[in-house]
Structure formats: C-alpha cells, structure tokens
Amino acid sequence: xxxxxxxxxxxxxxxxxxxxxxxxxxxxxxxxxxxxxxxxxxxxxxxxxxxxxxxxxxxxxxxxxxxxxxxxxxxxxxxxxxxxxxxxxxxxxxxxxxxxxxxxxxxxxxxxxxxxxxxxxxxxxxxxxxxxxxxxxxxxxxxxxxxxxxxxxxxxxxxxxxxxxxxxxxxxxxxxxxxxxxxxxxxxxxxxxxxxxxxxxxxxxxxxxxxxxxxxxxxxxxxxxxxxxxxxxxxxxxxxxxxxxxxxxxxxxxxxxxxxxxxxxxxxxxxxxxxxxxxxxxxxxxxxxxxx
Amino acid sequence: xxxxxxxxxxxxxxxxxxxxxxxxxxxxxxxxxxxxxxxxxxxxxxxxxxxxxxxxxxxxxxxxxxxxxxxxxxxxxxxxxxxxxxxxxxxxxxxxxxxxxxxxxxxxxxxxxxxxxxxxxxxxxxxxxxxxxxxxxxxxxxxxxxxxxxxxxxxxxxxxxxxxxxxxxxxxxxxxxxxxxxxxxxxxxxxxxxxxxxxxxxxxxxxxxxxxxxxxxxxxxxxxxxxxxxxxxxxxxxxxxxxxxxxxxxxxxxxxxxxxxxxxxxxxxxxxxxxxxxxxxxxxxxxxxxxxxxxxxxxxxxxxxxxxxxxxxxxxxxxxxxx
Numbered sequence: 001x002x003x004x005x006x007x008x009x010x011x012x013x014x015x016x017x018x019x020x021x022x023x024x025x026x027x028x029x030x031x032x033x034x035x036x037x038x039x040x041x042x043x044x045x046x047x048x049x050x051x052x053x054x055x056x057x058x059x060x061x062x063x064x065x066x067x068x069x070x071x072x073x074x075x076x077x078x079x080x081x082x083x084x085x086x087x088x089x090x091x092x093x094x095x096x097x098x099x100x101x102x103x104x105x106x107x108x109x110x111x112x113x114x115x116x117x118x119x120x121x122x123x124x125x126x127x128x129x130x131x132x133x134x135x136x137x138x139x140x141x142x143x144x145x146x147x148x149x150x151x152x153x154x155x156x157x158x159x160x161x162x163x164x165x166x167x168x169x170x171x172x173x174x175x176x177x178x179x180x181x182x183x184x185x186x187x188x189x190x191x192x193x194x195x196x197x198x199x200x201x202x203x204x205x206x207x208x209x210x211x212x213x214x215x216x217x218x219x220x221x222x223x224x225x226x227x228x229x230x231x232x233x234x235x236x237x238x239x240x241x242x243x244x245x246x247x248x249x250x251x252x253x254x255x256x257x258x259x260x261x262x263x264x265x266x267x268x269x270x271x272x273x274x275x276x277x278x279x280x281x282x283x284x285x286x287x288x289x290x291x292x
Numbered sequence: 293x294x295x296x297x298x299x300x301x302x303x304x305x306x307x308x309x310x311x312x313x314x315x316x317x318x319x320x321x322x323x324x325x326x327x328x329x330x331x332x333x334x335x336x337x338x339x340x341x342x343x344x345x346x347x348x349x350x351x352x353x354x355x356x357x358x359x360x361x362x363x364x365x366x367x368x369x370x371x372x373x374x375x376x377x378x379x380x381x382x383x384x385x386x387x388x389x390x391x392x393x394x395x396x397x398x399x400x401x402x403x404x405x406x407x408x409x410x411x412x413x414x415x416x417x418x419x420x421x422x423x424x425x426x427x428x429x430x431x432x433x434x435x436x437x438x439x440x441x442x443x444x445x446x447x448x449x450x451x452x453x454x455x456x457x458x459x460x461x462x463x464x465x466x467x468x469x470x471x472x473x474x475x476x477x478x479x480x481x482x483x484x485x486x487x488x489x490x491x492x493x494x495x496x497x498x499x500x501x502x503x504x505x506x507x508x509x510x511x512x513x514x515x516x517x518x519x520x521x522x523x524x525x526x527x528x529x530x531x532x533x534x535x536x537x538x539x540x541x542x543x544x545x546x547x548x549x550x551x552x553x554x555x556x557x558x559x560x561x562x563x564x565x566x567x568x569x570x571x572x573x574x575x576x577x578x579x580x581x582x583x584x585x586x587x588x589x590x591x592x593x594x595x596x597x598x599x600x601x602x603x604x605x606x607x608x609x610x611x612x613x614x615x
Contacts, residue, residue, distance in 0.1 A: 180392040181403075184456075187348050187385070188407050189376045198406075202397040 026280030032273035036266065040087035049078035064258050071258035073242075074249035082242055083262050089238040090270070093154050094220035100158025101215050102165060106208055109169025110196050114177055124170070130163035139222065143231040150233040157222045165211050172204045210281045217274035224267050239263035293364055295496045296322040296345070296464055301358035301368075303337075303344045312567045314340040314353065316520040319594075320513075322464065322496040327487075329511035329528070330500045331543070333564055337520040338500050339388075342466045344368075345498075346383045347375045362463070380411050386450075386457040388468040393453060394441040400427075400452055401437025407459040426455040430485060447478035454486065464496040471506060483510050504547055508532055513600075516540045519565055519575035522594070526601040536597060536608040538580045574606070582607045 021027055044050075049068075062072045070079035112123040139156050146152040176182065177200060185195050226232055227240025234241065246252070246260040303315040315337045322328050330338040344355055345367065360367040362382060367375065384407075387393040395403060404426060405419035414422070424434030430451040441449060450470060457465050467486070471479040487510060490497055499511060507514050508528055515525040516539060524537035535541045545558040562579035565571060574580070577587040586606050594604040597612075605611075 180387065180389060181395040184387055184393050185406065187346075188380060188410050190406070190410055194410075198398070199395055203395070205397075 023280045023283065025276045025283075029273040029276030029280060032269050033277070036087060036270060036273075037091065040084060040091055043084040043087075044081065047078065047081050047084065049081040063256075070262055071256070073245065073259050074251070074256075079242075079258055079262060082237060083239070083266065086237055086239045086242055086263060087266065089150065089233075089236050090220055090223060090240070090267070093150065093157070093223045093238065094216050094270075096154040097157035097161070097219040097223070098212055098216040100154065101162040101219065102208060102212050104159065105162035105165025105211075106169055106201075106204075108162065108166040110173050110200055110204065112166065113170040113173025114192065114196055114200060120170075123166070127163045127166045127170075130160065131167070135160045135222075136225065139226060140229065140231060143226055148231055148233050150236050153223060153226060153232060156226070157219050161215060161218055161222065165208070165215065168207055168211060169204055172207050173200055176200050176203045210278065213274050213278040213281060217271045217278070220267065220270055220274070239267050294321050294361070295324050295326075295363060297359075297361040298341075298345065299359045299361070301341065301344060301360065302356045303340050303349065303353055304356050305350075305352045306354070307352055310568050313520050313570065314567065315344060317358070318515075318517070318520075318522050319358075320515050320522065320525060322498065322513075324463075324496060325490055325494040326513065327490065327497045327499060327511045329507035329514040330498060330517060331502060331504060331507055331514060332517035333502065335564060335567065336517045338517050339468055341517070342468065342498050342500055343385070345464070346379055346385055346466060347372070348379070348385060380407050380460045380462065382462055383464045383466065384457040384460065384462040385466045385468060386453045386470050388470075388472065391446065391449060394449060396441050398440070399437065400439055400441065400444065404437070404452065404456050404459055407456060411460050422459070423455070426458055427452070429458070429489070430455050431481075447474050447482065450474060450478075450482060451485065454482070458489070461493070462495065464498065466498045466500070468500045469502075470499070472501070472503075479506065486510070504543060516543065519567065519570060521575070521604065522602070523576065523605065524603050525594075530598075530601050534601070534612060536601070536603040536611050537605045538582045538607070538611065539576050541611065542579075574604075582610060 019026075059072050060074055062068055064071045068078050068080070070083065073079055073082065108123050108127060112120045112127075139160050142156045142160070143153060146156065177195075182195060182199055185199055190198075223232070223238060224240035224243065227238050228243045228247070230244055232238055232241045232244065237245070240263075242263040243260060246256070246263075249259075251257075251259040298321065299319050301315055301318045302313070305312040305314050318337070318341050320328060330341060332338050340349070340353065343349055344353075345360055345362075347355070347367065347370075349355075355368050358368060362378065367378060367383075370378070394400070401420050401423045404423035405414075405416060408414045408419040408422060409416060420437060424437045427437060428434045432448055432451060432455075436444075441452075444452065454465075454467070454470065457467075465486075470486075471482055474482070483506065486497060489495065499507065501507060511528050513525070514528050514531045515522045516531070516537065517523065518539050524531065524535075524540045526534075526536075531540065532544065535544060539560075542558065542560045546560065560579060565575045565578065571577065571588065573586075573588040573590055574583070574592055577583040580587065582605075584607065590606070592604045592606045594602050595608070596602050597608060
C-alpha cells in the first residue's frame with residue numbers, strides 16, 4: 001500500500017520535472033538562471049583576482065586578454081571578478097526584495113479579500129496608491145531619504161512592488177472564501193486567522209508562486225536602475241553599480257565595451273530567465289493551457 | 293425527556309423585497325436513536341428548519357419565534373457564543389454536496405480533526421488518531437487520513453462528511469441531503485452506516501431529502517413540508533399507508549412503484565407559491581385536486597387525526613375515506 005503510494009508520488013514528481021524539461025521556455029530559463037547562480041557561488045574560486053584588488057596604473061581599462069578575460073575597469077580591477085561578486089549582490093537584493101514584496105502583497109490581498117467592507121476599502125485604496133504612483137521617483141526619493149545601504153535598497157524595492165500581487169491575491173481570496181469548505185469551517189467556530197492561514201492561503205498559493213517569479217525579474221531590474229542612478233550601496237557593487245561606474249568613467253565614449261557590456265548582458269539574461277520561467281509555470285500549473 | 297423538541301419554530305429571512313417566512317410555525321420532536329425525515333420540494337423550508345436548530349442560518353435569516361428544546365434547554369434563546377458550545381458537541385451537520393465542502397488542498401485527516409481541535413481542545417495528534425478511527429467506522433481504511441480529497445470517490449467524500457459530523461460525538465446529526473448525487477448502491481451503503489451508528493450511539497438523526505424512497509426505508513417519523521409549514525407528520529408506516537394530505541399523496545405519486553402497474557409518474561402540476569406573498573388560505577390550494585371554497589379562504593389548522601398523525605388539511609377525511 002505505502003510502496004504504491006510512494007510509486008504514485010514518484011510518478012507525480014517525475015511528471016512535474018518532465019513537464020519542465022519538455023517545456024522549452026522553462027528549460028531555457030532554468031538553465032540560464034542555474035548557470036548564473038552557480039557562477040555567483042563558485043566562480044570566485046577559479047578567478048585569481050578579487051573585486052577589491054586595485055591594480056596599478058598600467059592595469060587600467062585593459063581590453064580582454066588571457067590574463068583578464070573580460071579586461072579591467074578604470075581602477076584596474078578585473079571585470080570578471082566584479083561581475084561575479086556583483087551577481088551575488090544583485091541576486092541577493094532580487095530575492096530578498098521579492099520575499100518582502102510577496103509577504104506584504106499576500107497579507108494585504110488575503111486580509112482585504114477575506115474581511116471585505118471597510119478593511120477592503122482602506123487596503124485597496126492603499127494598493128491603488130502604490131499601483132498608480134510613478135514607482136521610479138518614489139523609489140529614488142525613498143532610497144535617498146533612507147540612505148544607500150543594501151538593506152535599504154531591498155526594503156525600498158519590497159515596499160514599492162507588492163501592489164499587483166495584492167490585487168491578484170485579493171481576487172482569488174474573494175472566490176475561495178465563498179467556497180463551501182470555508183463556510184463549513186466558519187460553522188465550526190474557527191477564527192479568521194485559522195481560516196485565512198489553513199484554508200485560504202493554501203488555495204491561493206499557486207498564484208502567489210507564479211507571481212513570485214515575475215516579481216523577482218522586476219526587483220532585479222529595479223535594483224539595477226536605482227544603482228545605475230547612483231543610489232546603490234557603493235561598498236557592495238552590484239551589476240547596476242558597475243554600469244554606474246562605467247558610465248561615470250566614460251567607458252562608452254572611450255570604447256571600453258568590455259566594461260559596460262557584461263553587466264548589462266547579465267541583467268538581461270537574469271530578467272529573461274525569470275520571465276521565461278514565469279510564463280512556463282503559468283502554462284504548467286494552469287490547467288487551461290494543458291494539452292490532454 | 294425528549295432529546296429534541298421544536299415548538300412553533302418561525303424563521304424569517306429579511307431581504308430587500310420583503311420578509312420571507314421560510315419556516316412558519318413548525319413543530320416536531322425527536323427521541324434518542326430515532327430518525328426524522330424532512331421532505332418537500334426545493335425551497336419549502338426543510339433545510340432552514342434543520343439549520344435553525346444548529347443556528348447556522350445565513351445572516352439574513354433569523355429565528356423570530358418558537359422554542360427549540362435540546363434535553364430541556366432552549367437553544368433558540370442562546371446567543372451565538374453560547375450556541376458555539378452546543379454546535380458540533382451536541383448538534384452537528386453533514387453538509388450538502390460533499391464535493392465542495394472539502395478543502396481540495398488539505399489532507400482529509402486534518403479536515404476531520406479540525407472540529408475536534410477547535411471544540412474539544414484535543415492535540416493535533418490525538419485528533420488525527422480519532423479521525424482515522426472515524427474513517428474506519430465509515431468503512432474507509434484509517435491510513436487514508438493522509439490523502440487529499442481528489443483521491444477519494446464521491447461516496448467516500450460523503451462518508452468523510454458524516455465522519456466530520458460524528459467527530460465530537462454529537463447527540464443529533466442533521467444530514468442535509470447526504471445521499472443526493474450518489475448512485476443507489478452508494479446511497480444504500482451510506483444509509484446503512486448511518487443506521488448502524490445510530491443504534492450504536494443512540495443518536496438522533498434528522499434526514500433532509502426530497503427522495504421519499506429513502507425516507508420510507510430509514511425514517512421512524514416523516515414530516516412533509518410545504519411553503520414553510522408542516523402539512524403532514526406521521527410515522528413512516530402511517531404516512532405511506534394512510535396518507536391524509538393531498539400534497540403527500542401527490543409526492544408519493546411521483547415515485548414509480550416497483551410492484552404496481554406500469555404507469556407514468558404523475559408529477560404535480562404548477563409551482564410552489566411565491567414565498568414573499570403567500571395566499572391567505574392553504575398555500576397548496578392552487579395545485580390541489582381537492583381544493584374547495586374554504587381552502588382558499590382559511591388556513592387549515594394542524595389536527596391530530598389519530599395518535600401521532602398530524603394533518604393540516606380541510607379535507608383529510610375525504611382522502612382517508614377514499615380508500
């Protein structure tokens with residue numbers, strides 16, 4: 001009996017994995033992202049330079065060579081080493097900001113949909129505010145006020161990007177809370193917290209999960225924008241900071257393509273991989289798209 | 293003392309168009325180990341009567357009159373918080389449509405355990421242990437508490453609903469169409485389980501249905517409802533043998549008899565009256581073959597025509613004498 005159950009479970013897991021493998025978008029996204037994460041974690045071991053090593057004058061803005069694969073920047077640092085430590089920062093900010101955004105969005109969405117009436121009104125007007133306000137100036141102002149540390153950047157991105165999630169979660173909550181099992185639990189005398197956590201959250205979770213991937217892409221893009229504009233943490237250079245320094249040092253006009261292209265391409269690849277995964281998850285989890 | 297005595301219960305719904313007297317002056321009682329069947333067309337007030345006992349009415353509905361004595365205590369007078377102690381511990385409900393009353397992403401065991409954790413303050417472990425015992429009682433292997441609703445068949449889900457209703461050892465279970473949408477074999481299986489449990493635990497059972505064939509098999513007493521009132525109430529045997537209300541007669545006529553001649557079931561012409569605007573006389577008069585002048589003017593009183601056989605009809609004697 002239990003071996004049969006394990007067999008079933010194994011088959012289900014295999015079906016999920018194979019649907020990812022067979023979905024070309026999901027596969028591409030996963031491979032790109034996986035590669036970048038691996039490089040971010042293990043890459044520095046294989047590169048003999050550190051992103052903090054300042055070179056000599058003769059090392060400045062060297063084009064790619066056997067010694068410096070991606071050349072050096074205007075302070076003589078190895079671009080590849082910078083790129084790898086930048087990947088860590090960018091991915092860290094992206095994940096943490098996404099986490100904050102998802103938590104706020106889920107809480108607001110479920111509370112709003114479940115309680116309705118005045119709570120719904122207040123929370124949704126707040127959501128509308130965050131939806132319509134031009135987020136870039138808002139983020140810039142917040143980042144400028146709070147100061148440029150990595151945690152402030154995370155916080156700023158997190159609290160400006162939850163509104164879409166809250167909307168989606170609210171609408172799903174509205175539909176789930178009318179289902180009979182919620183009514184049954186209410187008749188058991190269960191409290192609101194119990195119903196929201198045990199019954200509604202698991203039912204809206206697939207939606208939250210699919211949303212997370214797309215928010216992560218936005219978060220990394222936002223971080224790059226903020227850093228490029230000089231609002232990033234100067235002590236921990238992300239890809240956006242690299243672009244910022246490249247711009248400041250006039251890399252574009254001095255034709256030092258090895259300085260500004262790698263971080264730019266990396267940002268595009270990560271955002272692309274998240275977007276591909278997001279669409280693919282939607283396809284896999286949404287039965288409407290499933291081919292039978 | 294009777295297990296349950298409902299006296300002159302009135303439950304009204306206040307909606308924007310006016311007041312709906314969904315249950316208007318309904319009385320019945322139930323003893324330990326007894327089964328009462330509530331039968332009638334859709335919207336006749338059978339579910340509302342039963343849910344009034346557990347006070348699980350939608351917010352528009354309110355008990356405006358009457359008494360509900362559970363072992364001598366009047367439930368109709370309790371506030372919602374006081375009622376909370378009786379709900380599930382004494383009166384529980386097996387809901388209609390088991391397919392929707394189960395959370396698709398929660399394990400069966402946790403859903404059965406919920407009532408015990410919330411009402412009897414059991415630990416999750418103890419509650420789950422009891423949940424698996426309850427499943428065994430429902431003739432489902434106990435280890436299946438770890439599965440999800442989609443792994444259960446329709447009949448099994450319905451049995452899970454009954455297991456949930458049993459969770460806190462209630463004195464009365466209200467089954468709101470517990471076998472609707474199931475095939476006859478599964479129906480019979482579920483009704484057998486209920487019967488077995490009733491004998492074992494001496495529970496009272498209120499069965500709400502529109503299927504008379506189920507009632508005749510399982511119920512001790514049957515109350516036939518029409519437009520918010522009980523029109524006829526008798527033991528199952530009397531009701532079928534000495535039918536005294538034209539509506540009951542029509543209802544019985546709707547079901548083919550396996551031993552009788554080959555006939556087309558009769559059906560009842562017309563539709564139930566508008567509940568917002570009930571006629572002053574007998575609500576069934578419009579559709580009744582027996583209706584006379586008086587039926588349209590005067591509402592018939594409920595009469596006890598022989599011990600424990602109540603009828604609300606001006607012309608019950610004609611029906612009895614017909615046979």
